[in-house]
Amino acid sequence: MVRGRVSATLGGLAAAVLVVALPGSAQAAQGVFQDHQPGNVLEALNNPRDNQCYTTGNAEGAVENGTNRFAELYExxxxxxxxxxxxxxxxxVGWAEFKSVKFTR
Incomplete structure (x- = not known):
């Protein structure tokens, strides 16, 4: 009987730790981010995740951040x-040159 209570308690504790560790990890921006590649090729990111880096290649030209997050453009x-x-x-913005982007609050 004691072994069953210890296992149940440890299982409940592990679940509580998991719940505490995960909030916010799957947050995503709502909306579409658009950039242009050489040759005026339009690329789009739909609902990008918060704080995840997206490599954009050689983005150059107009950028439209239709998301609800700040878009940080990296060199x-x-x-x-x-x-x-x-x-x-x-x-x-009418013109930007960058190689990656991250979305933040």
């Missing part, structure tokens, strides 16, 4: 290097 792939520009939620 290097993997969201390394400097943030070259931050595009506010629901805004656009």
């Amino acid at each position: 290097a792939p993997g969201c390394r290097g400097d943030v070259v520009q931050t595009v506010d939620p629901g805004s656009a």
